[in-house]
Amino acid sequence: MDANPQATHIVHQWKCESPLINCRFEPAGKFVFTATEDFSIYRFAMADGKRTTLAGHKSWPQAIAFSIDGRLMVSGGCDDQLIWWGTGDEQPKPIRKIVAHRGWIRALDVSPDGKLIASAGNDSLVKVWNIENGELVATLTGHAKHVYSVAFHPNSKWLLSGDLAGDVRQWDVQSGKLERQFDAKPLTTYNSGQRVDYGGVRTIAFNGDQSQVVFGGLHKAPNPLGAVNEPLIMRFDWSSQKLLRSHTIKGVKGIIWGSAFHPQGFLVGATGGSGGGFLGFWNDDKDEEFHKLKMPNTARAMDLHPDGIQIATAHHDRCVRISFMKPKT
Amino acid sequence: MFKCTYACGSDEHQIARRSFLGMTATGMGAIAGGLGMLAQPAAAKKLASDQKRVIVVNMAGGLSQLESWDPKxxxxxxGPFRAIPTSVPGIHICELLPETAKQMHHLALVRGVNIHENDHGKGGYKMFYGRPKTPAAEYPRLGAVMARTLESDATESLPGHINVTPGGGGGRGNDSAYLGPRYASISLDNGKPPQNSKLPDSIKADTDGRRQAFRRAANDAFLQRRRTAFTDAYTHNYEQALQLMQRRDVFDIEKEPQKDRDRYGSHDFGRHCLLARRLLDSGVTFVQVTHTNYDTHNxxxxFHLEQLGEFDTPFACLVNDLAERGMLDSTLIVVLSEFGRTPRINQNYGRDHWGTAWSICMGGAKVQRGATYGKTNDQGTAVTEGEVNHAQLFHTYLQAVGVDSEKQIDIDGRPVPLADPAFHPVKELLA
Incomplete structure (x- = not known):
């Protein structure tokens, strides 16, 4: 069945014990996992919403990623740790713990060939690990600010990392060398009055034919401390690095906290902030969204289900919400 | 009772008058003797041993107590940050302050502050003036009170009340109320020397000397008949400004060793802390350094990661240096804000205004070293022990530098309490 973004509606909302930070579907789509402010990760069975608590982090878990076969889950948190878990275990327990960064781990991604997992964090480093045994494969240095996002190119040859300064670096995974950089500085600002850096590359996503890459975050931030800013997704041509689109959501204040290309070609993003939570949908023919859906609460993350119909969103009101991109039945 | 220097006939006034008359009688040479006491070795030595000083770090916008002095x-x-041990067994602070944690044996934490105020302006007034703002009266700011009560011959050649600000243009504050403009703050915009403190290139030194002599002669004639507290203040300000122009290098941290500049850091707050050390070294009574911005609703x-990452090292350097230079017993350290931040984390990962249960940091002078006073409950939503307010803290600051905060100051024959007479110092915080 084709997805119908204009028909998107919320079907489930499952409660955690504290505000959510992140959410991810495991590759088979049987579970959605949420990272929360009570240091726990919660697993919800998509079939019935059954909740299982995964305890192991000593601070907020921030990032979740899965092995390609879905057997392993790796989480990274503000306790600087990577933790390996058995995704489908009756009661998942930590399999391996590694103090991976000096400072929060903000982002994780698994290489499409299933061999590697990349982590990024507040020590301005990107690290590449063997996902099976947890061995450190490479440490990529060069970012000047905290690294907010990391994503492998679908060909597994390249790795992208984006930081607070809007510097997106393309690394050669094999050699660890910097290949080139994308300029996503519109996603960051230094407010001289408030004396703060703000923004950063919060999301990275590739389209299906690998011809385009998007970087999400915020812009138009006259008052960072007051959450006055607007969401922005920058769409680049992969080969030429030409900026193709600057996607916005009309009338919405907030930040792009998650983005993904749908197999049908459109782009989905979740925003949260002072303007509340929204799902936005964009095509590549114009900057503005072709559809948006107001959520009941601010959104902090999103993920696309493997079925191409369901979207998970993480919210401050302790709920993970599952929306369907199809008409109500 | 303290007596003001206005035309009140006090002994102190007579000393000031003699000094002033001496200056006017002998011109620039006498000025160096009147306000330039620091040029004399004996005075400088006395300053080092006796002179009390105050350094206040204003965490503008409202530092989160949970990300600093009272982590939960x-x-x-x-929130996501962990607590770390400090140099004082049993005291833990937020992991964002690892260098400050090493200096905790010089410091004390006040963890039960409740000022019943969540507004920036009103909270700031309470914390810096020791009383609630009221249309019925104007009170002097903490720096003005300190400059006045800790004033001595050894401190005369420089302003006693200096604010090092991240910006704002510099200039003189209107914050000394009945103490008079002599004790009003002088702001150093981004650490730059005071405005107009450099003689214009077009004016030669001898030309300036002649015009100052003319000014003094005119003043002297006028003062024979019409001397008032205000004319005294004007005259003092002129003479102090001249001294300040001669000692302009006091504001130049390039004169500090490179290794110290490296230790403090090249960013604004690092430079400002080093400047504060230099000013305190030079005999300035009260220095406030402002670090901004902590108003982190979003x-x-x-933002605390960013801001406290900047704060931690230079502040720790300053505390350490004051200790190593033997100045800690004579220098009060205060780190404060207009309020703290809400325990509740809002939907934007922010914390909002919270004057109900928060913390400040003190140190040096007579403050108990390595102490904590006051407690909040498990989630930091209420003070459970040792609650203190802005007025008690104001008293305590004064007592910590040997000023009897419960005494009164004589303003034109009218006794005015130095601090809010309804409250008292927190004796448990004082050694």
Whole structure:
């Protein structure tokens, strides 16, 4: 069945014990996992919403990623740790713990060939690990600010990392060398009055034919401390690095906290902030969204289900919400 | 009772008058003797041993107590940061302050502050003036009170009340109320020397000397008949400004060793802390350094990571240096804000205004070293022990530098309490 973004509606909302930070579907789509402010990760069975608590982090878990076969889950948190878990275990327990960064781990991604997992964090480093045994494969240095996002190119040859300064670096995974950089500085600002850096590359996503890459975050931030800013997704041509689109959501204040290309070609993003939570949908023919859906609460993350119909969103009101991109039945 | 220097006939006034008359009688040479006491070795030595000083770091916007002095890790309000041990066994502070943690044996934490105020302006007034703002009266700011009560011959050649600000243009504050403009703050915009403190290139030194002599002669004639507190203040300000122009290098941290500049850091707050050390070294009574901005309604954790990452090392350097230079017993350290931040984490990962249960940091002078006073509950939502307010803290600051805060100051024959007479100092915080 084709997805119908204009028909998107919320079907489930499952409660955690504290505000959510992140959410991810495991590759088979049987579970959605949420990272929360009570240091726990919660697993919800998509079939019935059954909740299982995964305890192991000593601070907020921030990032979740899965092995390609879905057997392993790796989480990274503000306790600087990577933790390996058995995704489908009756009661998942930590399999391996590694103090991976000096400072929060903000982002994780698994290489499409299933061999590697990349982590990024507040020590301005990107690290590449063997996902099976947890061995450190490479440490990529060069970012000047905290690294907010990391994503492998679908060909597994390249790795992208984006930081607070809007510097997106393309690394050669094999050699660890910097290949080139994308300029996503519109996603960051230094407010001289408030004396703060703000923004950063919060999301990275590739389209299906690998011809385009998007970087999400915020812009138009006259008052960072007051959450006055607007969401922005920058769409680049992969080969030429030409900026193709600057996607916005009309009338919405907030930040792009998650983005993904749908197999049908459109782009989905979740925003949260002072303007509340929204799902936005964009095509590549114009900057503005072709559809948006107001959520009941601010959104902090999103993920696309493997079925191409369901979207998970993480919210401050302790709920993970599952929306369907199809008409109500 | 303290007596003001206005035309009140006090002994102190007579001393000031003699000094002033001496200056006017002998011109620039006498000025150096009147306000330039620091040029004399004996005076400088006395300053080092006796002179009390105050350094206040103003964490503008409202520092989060949970991300600094009173962490609550692992609770619903605790946020993502962990607590770390300090140089004082049993005292833990937020992991964002690792260098400050090493200096905790010089410091004390006041963890039960409740000022019943969540407004920036009103909270700031309470914390810096020791009383609630009221249309019925104007009170002097903490720096003005300190400059006045700790004034001595040894401190005369420089302003006693200096604010090092991140910006704002510099200039003189209107914050000394009945103490008079002599004790009003002088702001150093981004650490630059005071405005107009450099003689214009077009004016030669001898030309300036002649015009100052003419000014003094005219003043002297006028003062024979019409001397008032205001004319005294004007005259003092002129003479102090001249001294300040001659000692302009006091504001130049390039004169500090490169290794110290490296230790403090090249960013604004690092430079400002080093400047504060230099000013205190030079005999300035009260220095306030402002670090901004902590008003983190949005992304509180990212911004505290950034701001406290900047604060930690230079502040720790300053505390350490004051200790190593033997100045800690004579220098009061205060780190404060207009209020703290809510335990509740809002939907934007922010914390909002919270004057109900928060913390400040003190140190040096007569402050108990390595102490904590006051407690909040498990989630930091209420003070459970040792609650103190702005007025008690104001008293305590004064007592810590040997000023009897419960005495009164004589303003034109009218006794005015130095601090809010309804409250008292927190004796437990004082050694």
């Amino acid at each position: 890790p692992g609770t619903p309000t605790g 992304e509180n954790f990212n």
